[in-house]
Amino acid sequence: MEFDFIAEKDKFLMLGYGLLAFVAVVGGLLLLLDVVPSWFARRHEAKLVAASASGAPLPRWPKQREGLFALFFLLPTLLLLAVGLVGPAIRTTLLSFMDAGSNDWVGLRNYGWMFSDPAILRVLTNTLVWVILVPLVATSFGLVYAVLVDKVRFEAVAKSLIFLPMAISFVGASIIWKFVYAYRGDDQQQIGLLNQIVVSLGGEPKFFLQESPLNTLLLIMIMVWIQAGFAMVVLSAAIKAIPADIVEAARLDGVTPWQMFWQITMPNIRPALIVVVVTLSIATLKVFDIVRTATNGNYDTSVIANEMYNQAFRYGQNGQGSALAVFLFVLVIPIVIYQIRNLRQQREG
Amino acid sequence: MTTATPTVGAGAQATGATTTASRVRKRLNSRTATVVSIVIAVLWTVPTFGLFISSFRPEDQIKTTGWWTAFTDPQFTLENYQQVLFGSGSSGRLISYFINSLAITIPSVLFPIAFASLAAYALAWINFRGRDWLYIAIFALQIVPLQMALVPLLKFFSTGVTIAGVQVLPAWNLVDEQKFAQVWFAHTCFALPFAVFLLHNFISQLPGDLMEAARVDGASHPRIFRTIVLPLITPALAAFGIFQFLWVWNDLLVALIFADGGDETAPLTVRLAELAGSRGNEWQRLTAGAFVSIVVPLIVFLSLQRYFVRGLLAGSVKG
Numbered sequence: 196m197e198f199d200f201i202a203e204k205d206k207f208l209m210l211g212y213g214l215l216a217f218v219a220v221v222g223g224l225l226l227l228l229d230v231v232p233s234w235f236a237r238r239h240e241a242k243l244v245a246a247s248a249s250g251a252p253l254p255r256w257p258k259q260r261e262g263l264f265a266l267f268f269l270l271p272t273l274l275l276l277a278v279g280l281v282g283p284a285i286r287t288t289l290l291s292f293m294d295a296g297s298n299d300w301v302g303l304r305n306y307g308w309m310f311s312d313p314a315i316l317r318v319l320t321n322t323l324v325w326v327i328l329v330p331l332v333a334t335s336f337g338l339v340y341a342v343l344v345d346k347v348r349f350e351a352v353a354k355s356l357i358f359l360p361m362a363i364s365f366v367g368a369s370i371i372w373k374f375v376y377a378y379r380g381d382d383q384q385q386i387g388l389l390n391q392i393v394v395s396l397g398g399e400p401k402f403f404l405q406e407s408p409l410n411t412l413l414l415i416m417i418m419v420w421i422q423a424g425f426a427m428v429v430l431s432a433a434i435k436a437i438p439a440d441i442v443e444a445a446r447l448d449g450v451t452p453w454q455m456f457w458q459i460t461m462p463n464i465r466p467a468l469i470v471v472v473v474t475l476s477i478a479t480l481k482v483f484d485i486v487r488t489a490t491n492g493n494y495d496t497s498v499i500a501n502e503m504y505n506q507a508f509r510y511g512q513n514g515q516g517s518a519l520a521v522f523l524f525v526l527v528i529p530i531v532i533y534q535i536r537n538l539r540q541q542r543e544g
Numbered sequence: 545m546t547t548a549t550p551t552v553g554a555g556a557q558a559t560g561a562t563t564t565a566s567r568v569r570k571r572l573n574s575r576t577a578t579v580v581s582i583v584i585a586v587l588w589t590v591p592t593f594g595l596f597i598s599s600f601r602p603e604d605q606i607k608t609t610g611w612w613t614a615f616t617d618p619q620f621t622l623e624n625y626q627q628v629l630f631g632s633g634s635s636g637r638l639i640s641y642f643i644n645s646l647a648i649t650i651p652s653v654l655f656p657i658a659f660a661s662l663a664a665y666a667l668a669w670i671n672f673r674g675r676d677w678l679y680i681a682i683f684a685l686q687i688v689p690l691q692m693a694l695v696p697l698l699k700f701f702s703t704g705v706t707i708a709g710v711q712v713l714p715a716w717n718l719v720d721e722q723k724f725a726q727v728w729f730a731h732t733c734f735a736l737p738f739a740v741f742l743l744h745n746f747i748s749q750l751p752g753d754l755m756e757a758a759r760v761d762g763a764s765h766p767r768i769f770r771t772i773v774l775p776l777i778t779p780a781l782a783a784f785g786i787f788q789f790l791w792v793w794n795d796l797l798v799a800l801i802f803a804d805g806g807d808e809t810a811p812l813t814v815r816l817a818e819l820a821g822s823r824g825n826e827w828q829r830l831t832a833g834a835f836v837s838i839v840v841p842l843i844v845f846l847s848l849q850r851y852f853v854r855g856l857l858a859g860s861v862k863g
Contacts (some may be wrong), residue, residue, distance in 0.1 A: 202640075203640065203643050205720070205721045206643050206644065206647050206721045206724075206808075207643075207647070208721075209647060209721045209722060209724050209725075210646070210647040210650065210651070210724070213647075213650075213651040213724065213725070213728060214650070214651065214654075216651075217651060217654050217655060217658070220658075221658045224662070225766055225769075225770065228764075228765070228766035229764070229766045229767065232764045232765075232766070233764070236764075261670055261671055261672055262672040262673070264666070264670055264764075264765045264766075265666045265670040265672040265675070266672075268662045268663060268665060268666035268670065268765070268769075269662070269663050269666050269667070269678070271658075271659040271662065271663075272659045272660060272662070272663035272682070272736055272740060273663075275659065275729075275732060275733045275736060276682065276685060276733065276736055276737070278700070278733070279693065279697060279729065279730065279732070279733025279734070280685060280688060280693050280733050280734065280736075280737070281685070282696065283692065283693035283694075283695075283696035283697045283700070284688050284692040284693055286695075286696035287692045287693065287694075287695055287696055288692075290695060290696070340581065340584065343577050343580060343581045343584075344577070344581040346574070347574060347577045347578040347581055348578050349578065349581075349582060350581075352585070353581050353582055353584075353585040354585075355846075355849070356585040356586070356588055356589050357584075357585055357588050358849075359588075359589070359592070359842075359845075360588075360592070361790075361845070362790060362838075362841045362842050362844070362845035362846075363592070363794075363838050363841070363842070364793070364794030364795075364796070364813055364837060364838070364841070365794065365796065366794070366796050366813045366816050366817050366820075366834075366837070367794075367813075367816070367834045367837050367838045369820070370595070370816065370820055370830050370831075370833075370834040371591045371592055371594075371595045371834065372591060373820065373830075374591070374594065374595055374598065374827065374830070374831065375591050375594070377827070383608070384608060384609050384610065385610060386606065386607065386608070386609065386610050386611070386827070387610075388590070388591070388594060388610070388612075391610050391612075420588070420591070423588075425856070428853055428856060428857075429856065429857065432853075432857050452573070477687070480689070481689050481690075481691065483796065483797050484796040484797065484813070484817070487796065487817060488796070488816075488817045488820050488821075489820075491821055500689075500691060500797075503691050504797070504800070504801075507694065507695050508694075508800075508801060513695055516695060517695060519691075520689065520691040520692050520694070520695075521692070523689050523691055523692075524687075524688060524689055524691075524692055527687050527689060528687070531687050
């Protein structure tokens with residue numbers, strides 16, 4: 196148990212500075228906003244008193260002060276968004292039209308590379324498979340489970356168990372599943388659950404994570420395992436929000452559970468369903484940690500976010516990395532437009 | 545009337561018969577549902593459980609036999625945890641990284657909460673021109689993948705900002721543990737659009753009469769914010785806090801880029817991903833290490849699940 200606290204003290208000191216900065220910035224801002232207006236208010240009062248004493252018309256409350264307040268309330272957020280998000284995003288777009296070292300303009304060359312290099316085409320195909328399968332499987336599973344578990348005993352416990360992986364990091368989840376997929380040679384005892392099942396069914400053990408395209412499906416399973424809980428919780432809440440009289444009326448009409456599901460449950464939870472699918476699609480597009488931890492993108496498993504990291508931060512290819520980032524952004528846009536259109540339809544309907 | 549009466553009677557009899565049948569069937573159905581849903585829930589937990597059991601098994605056992613043999617031949621030890629937490633550099637030394645994770649996470653949760661609640665209040669209750677447009681713009685920023693910001697933001701930290709050959713902002717030039725500041729900054733920026741959106745959802749639903757009354761009483765905006773709004777939105781702050789905590793603690797990408805890989809700044813996730821790559825067969829370390837990283841978010845999650853679910857529903861369904 197040799198833990199050297201002294202060696203770690205700089206970190207705590209830094210954390211202390213961080214907290215101090217937090218108190219100073221937030222406290223300072225609130226104080227500033229408190230002191231300055233009360234000074235103005237006092238001056239205004241003094242003016243009022245003077246005006247009423249001399250019989251002159253009463254001065255009106257200055258109006259632009261609301262805007263000034265808003266500015267100060269919004270200042271930290273706007274500043275950080277400009278410096279940390281908007282500015283960089285614009286710059287990334289520009290960089291995607293420049294060469295590896297960001298010195299010369301190269302036009303659309305990076306995009307041409309993206310759609311012609313077979314390795315990158317493989318990456319794009321993989322991403323497509325991810326984006327189709329994860330939302331589909333996770334949402335269907337979450338929906339079936341939410342219906343199944345509705346009003347059974349131990350509902351809360353069962354839901355918690357499904358929901359639990361949401362708290363686990365993608366890195367941790369990848370290690371958990373890598374252990375499930377672990378491989379030992381034919382002559383040894385298997386330590387991975389999946390290979391043990393294969394062997395006990397009389398099959399040959401496999402190095403699952405090296406077998407393309409099966410490995411991509413196995414990585415997708417990790418994401419489904421994490422996200423199904425999210426789908427289940429949101430959909431379960433939507434199911435519980437269906438008005439009881441509708442369900443009761445349907446039951447009195449003697450509908451079968453099957454009809455109940457398709458004619459009562461589904462139409463009623465459609466908005467929640469769309470939100471879940473959209474959220475999962477966007478999250479899946481950006482998936483990075485799982486691929487990096489489980490295979491590091493080897494054996495034909497790489498996806499866009501992973502390739503973007505490699506290009507920009509390992510190979511020093513800023514142009515190509517930026518082009519991949521921009522493409523990722525472009526892929527998100529249609530999903531969001533679909534979502535907005537749906538929301539608008541709901542409001543009107 | 546006269547013809548209707550017998551039909552009604554027959555109908556009542558028929559429903560009486562089917563209710564008994566359907567009651568039996570329903571009970572059977574609900575029992576099947578209970579069993580099936582519990583079986584699925586247990587299956588869902590098996591991978592985590594296997595890892596958990598393994599983390600307590602001796603090294604030679606983990607590497608040669610499946611974790612399920614621990615039921616017939618139980619041998620447990622804390623050696624793995626001892627090794628991975630406090631052992632020499634190559635075996636993990638996760639305690640250093642654990643501290644890094646804490647040092648990264650706490651400010652990265654506090655800053656966006658404070659800034660976003662201020663902004664959300666202004667967007668909800670202060671009248672100024674262009675308010676709706678500003679809100680829509682911040683809302684829309686949620687869709688920008690953080691990949692769009694990584695390269696320039698790293699450059700911003702390392703070389704500062706130069707416009708037309710003039711150094712406008714200097715480089716940050718941070719070393720070792722000072723790099724925490726970069727990670728805080730990045731996480732805060734990336735969290736703000738969602739934070740503003742989520743908190744605005746809550747703050748804008750506070751009763752307008754309350755604000756009006758406070759204004760009439762002469763309370764200023766900062767005063768209303770501190771004494772009325774903040775106490776009322778604590779559940780929302782908790783919800784976002786948990787989100788952000790889980791997100792930052794579990795994040796790999798941002799830490800990989802803005803914290804150095806060494807034990808000075810890198811969080812647990814970075815170290816674990818590294819161990820999984822370079823020492824992928826050292827299961828005694830990986831299993832224990834994974835659990836060290838999982839335990840904190842698990843505690844936070846289980847103890848505050850109610851707030852988390854509420855935030856999840858508010859953030860996604862009202863969308």
